[in-house]
Amino acid sequence: MNAEVDVRNAVRAQGERARDAACVLARSDDRARCAALAAMARALRAHADRVIEANARDVADARAEGVSESLVDRLLLNPERIEDAVRSLGELAALPDPVGRVLEARTLASGARMERISVPLGVVAVVYEARPNVTVDAAGICVRSGNAALLRGGGLAVRTNVAIAALLRAALVEVGLPASCVEYVDAPGREAAEEMMRLRGLVDVLVPRGGRSLIDTCVRTSTVPVIETGTGNCHVYVHTSADPAMALGIVLNAKCRRYGVCNAAETLLVDEACASEVLPAIAGELAVRGVTLHADELALPLAAGAGATCLPADEHDWKREYLAPHLAVRVVSGLDEAVEHIRRFGTRHSECIVAQDEAASAEFCARVDAAAVYVNVSTAFTDGGQFGLGAEVGISTQKLHVRGPFSCEGLVSYKYVVRGEGQVRP
Amino acid sequence: MNAEVDVRNAVRAQGERARDAACVLARSDDRARCAALAAMARALRAHADRVIEANARDVADARAEGVSESLVDRLLLNPERIEDAVRSLGELAALPDPVGRVLEARTLASGARMERISVPLGVVAVVYEARPNVTVDAAGICVRSGNAALLRGGGLAVRTNVAIAALLRAALVEVGLPASCVEYVDAPGREAAEEMMRLRGLVDVLVPRGGRSLIDTCVRTSTVPVIETGTGNCHVYVHTSADPAMALGIVLNAKCRRYGVCNAAETLLVDEACASEVLPAIAGELAVRGVTLHADELALPLAAGAGATCLPADEHDWKREYLAPHLAVRVVSGLDEAVEHIRRFGTRHSECIVAQDEAASAEFCARVDAAAVYVNVSTAFTDGGQFGLGAEVGISTQKLHVRGPFSCEGLVSYKYVVRGEGQVRP
Numbered sequence: 001m002n003a004e005v006d007v008r009n010a011v012r013a014q015g016e017r018a019r020d021a022a023c024v025l026a027r028s029d030d031r032a033r034c035a036a037l038a039a040m041a042r043a044l045r046a047h048a049d050r051v052i053e054a055n056a057r058d059v060a061d062a063r064a065e066g067v068s069e070s071l072v073d074r075l076l077l078n079p080e081r082i083e084d085a086v087r088s089l090g091e092l093a094a095l096p097d098p099v100g101r102v103l104e105a106r107t108l109a110s111g112a113r114m115e116r117i118s119v120p121l122g123v124v125a126v127v128y129e130a131r132p133n134v135t136v137d138a139a140g141i142c143v144r145s146g147n148a149a150l151l152r153g154g155g156l157a158v159r160t161n162v163a164i165a166a167l168l169r170a171a172l173v174e175v176g177l178p179a180s181c182v183e184y185v186d187a188p189g190r191e192a193a194e195e196m197m198r199l200r201g202l203v204d205v206l207v208p209r210g211g212r213s214l215i216d217t218c219v220r221t222s223t224v225p226v227i228e229t230g231t232g233n234c235h236v237y238v239h240t241s242a243d244p245a246m247a248l249g250i251v252l253n254a255k256c257r258r259y260g261v262c263n264a265a266e267t268l269l270v271d272e273a274c275a276s277e278v279l280p281a282i283a284g285e286l287a288v289r290g291v292t293l294h295a296d297e298l299a300l301p302l303a304a305g306a307g308a309t310c311l312p313a314d315e316h317d318w319k320r321e322y323l324a325p326h327l328a329v330r331v332v333s334g335l336d337e338a339v340e341h342i343r344r345f346g347t348r349h350s351e352c353i354v355a356q357d358e359a360a361s362a363e364f365c366a367r368v369d370a371a372a373v374y375v376n377v378s379t380a381f382t383d384g385g386q387f388g389l390g391a392e393v394g395i396s397t398q399k400l401h402v403r404g405p406f407s408c409e410g411l412v413s414y415k416y417v418v419r420g421e422g423q424v425r426p
Numbered sequence: 427m428n429a430e431v432d433v434r435n436a437v438r439a440q441g442e443r444a445r446d447a448a449c450v451l452a453r454s455d456d457r458a459r460c461a462a463l464a465a466m467a468r469a470l471r472a473h474a475d476r477v478i479e480a481n482a483r484d485v486a487d488a489r490a491e492g493v494s495e496s497l498v499d500r501l502l503l504n505p506e507r508i509e510d511a512v513r514s515l516g517e518l519a520a521l522p523d524p525v526g527r528v529l530e531a532r533t534l535a536s537g538a539r540m541e542r543i544s545v546p547l548g549v550v551a552v553v554y555e556a557r558p559n560v561t562v563d564a565a566g567i568c569v570r571s572g573n574a575a576l577l578r579g580g581g582l583a584v585r586t587n588v589a590i591a592a593l594l595r596a597a598l599v600e601v602g603l604p605a606s607c608v609e610y611v612d613a614p615g616r617e618a619a620e621e622m623m624r625l626r627g628l629v630d631v632l633v634p635r636g637g638r639s640l641i642d643t644c645v646r647t648s649t650v651p652v653i654e655t656g657t658g659n660c661h662v663y664v665h666t667s668a669d670p671a672m673a674l675g676i677v678l679n680a681k682c683r684r685y686g687v688c689n690a691a692e693t694l695l696v697d698e699a700c701a702s703e704v705l706p707a708i709a710g711e712l713a714v715r716g717v718t719l720h721a722d723e724l725a726l727p728l729a730a731g732a733g734a735t736c737l738p739a740d741e742h743d744w745k746r747e748y749l750a751p752h753l754a755v756r757v758v759s760g761l762d763e764a765v766e767h768i769r770r771f772g773t774r775h776s777e778c779i780v781a782q783d784e785a786a787s788a789e790f791c792a793r794v795d796a797a798a799v800y801v802n803v804s805t806a807f808t809d810g811g812q813f814g815l816g817a818e819v820g821i822s823t824q825k826l827h828v829r830g831p832f833s834c835e836g837l838v839s840y841k842y843v844v845r846g847e848g849q850v851r852p
Contacts, residue, residue: 112807119795219626219649223645365843369449375846377538381534422669422675424804
């Protein structure tokens, strides 16, 4: 019990230090923040050995615990991956300064002059899984946008993350900024994460990056505003007017490019009118790639006939984010049913229509409520880098504040500054 | 227990109807939405008698319950106030359409064309006190911005609000939109409000308008994203360089224009170097207006000497939002102490510096973290109408999504629409 209280107090103290650092950062200029990113990059490159050594111990422990190789791969850092992180810091420094912009200026009826100016959010907390590159990206994005970062990655990566944070903090001090612009919460256990969610007044926004259960816990527990990210039950809808070869290419890319990512397609919807023409070819190619299909009763014979491994689908399948070589398949009567299916089961992440008919695709774009709606383009493009935003904090699936992939520009707010000569309101 | 379940189910059913209506609204065009506002205005004007009759019964009940006259005044509607509400709908219709704007357009590296387009949030829930004009304003702002409104006002106003909602819903149907674009939750008891806070997946944002306890309940209970509004512990800081007459005018206006509003000043901070010159005059005029001062030990003799009713202030006073003829007064050593005081006790609403020294005011603007920072202007201007936004949903004191007074423009999100010819990601 005392240990629990100690953890909570320690996390709160980190929140307070981050808040103090945020006040300093808010007054820093663009040059200082870019200098900080450059120093962070130099420190990572110069002392990559420390990070790799810590990472080797994390990886050894993870393997000893029997963690799956795909998770170990996410955890693993090597010189190449550290170089990627360093490059990402350089790209962030090259982005335009999101802070201090005059977004609006006007003279009020009283003669007072009003400006709306972009300002950092303050303290940004990010809770994520055992992917150490996120530590670098999140710290870099926060500092670039004038925010202090309160970070907590998965327990498997704790040594790696502590080593990274130590380098980043030393780099901040080197350029005259407080070390606490980056606070890494290394206390173990659920209490530490829960306390982060309750630092109301110290933390301005909490971004959970991870699976649905992490995000649901944050939404339920947090008294700090949350930006929900990442759950993607994405659909590809093949309209009657689709070019069959294009449909095949998009489905294969959206499903098979990477299975474990939130922008991967999880359900294929095919118009009844073109199902017998389109579906066997798609099912055949998916079979070659080892994808199991969960098909409704109309799709099942077409897919099975093409040699695919098929299971009968039920409503449970329409809801699943497989993140694996599985794809739900449903034959729909047309656009209305497809839109209704997406409305019921989608997670508002990325949705695609394959269609040559422009009226159909325009209607799909207007009616489907998602962060990204694609016409004849793979859902795999929903990504900060692909959207030209640089490294991303996450992909927001909510509609408040930011939607879709977001980076520095998503971590600012604004303030109104009103100047006058004694104006009072009648 | 069963009654409680019934209430929850009824509220959820309203949420579902609002969600369906939001889908229709999202596809409506600007003309239809403006026609709806016009029909709502006509209906209110044509059937004002029904609203006034319902209101008279609410007012009679409130008086019978011994409700204070200031609350009764907020509850009361008369032909003039209804005409104000009608005018406010007309002003909303005149605002530019916030929906369907292309906020950004670019061609991605793959050749696909991306647009970022403003879209309604979807369903906006507003929980407020017994002020029936909010029912009209909130419904109008939501419909103007393409959102369905799920509304719940204070129990004292339930007959009035039900009568207003009936008129607004009939008006919506008259122009071919679903009645459920406006759903009024008239079920009594805490369960109804709580259920509104838990309509995750149906409601996109919850805006509590009211006192701190309502807002705190929403933040703790809600699983829907919340926009916090309204708690204002606002400060006026009189810098050494201030023009004394200007300082007097601003303090009187910020404190005494209206006591019960969130943009009223609650604490006066005065630089030590000018306190003996400035404070007696201010205290004397506040005394004339019946304002009690809660003064620290340096301010107390100066204020008392000028004839003001004074009580010694403690830390509790620095935190209070009096919403009454009371003002905390503290003498500070200078800008640093003033900024630190505001940082510790302020609610990030509206903060004012009175100063002729431009370096001092620039530093105040940069360091004070609030929705609105004023230089030589009264805090009373923090208001949607004064800021040129028209009727406001509320005044956000958080930094996520919107800050300060917000209206239609604060109730939109965006979606990315990406069009191509079969682009896949390597």
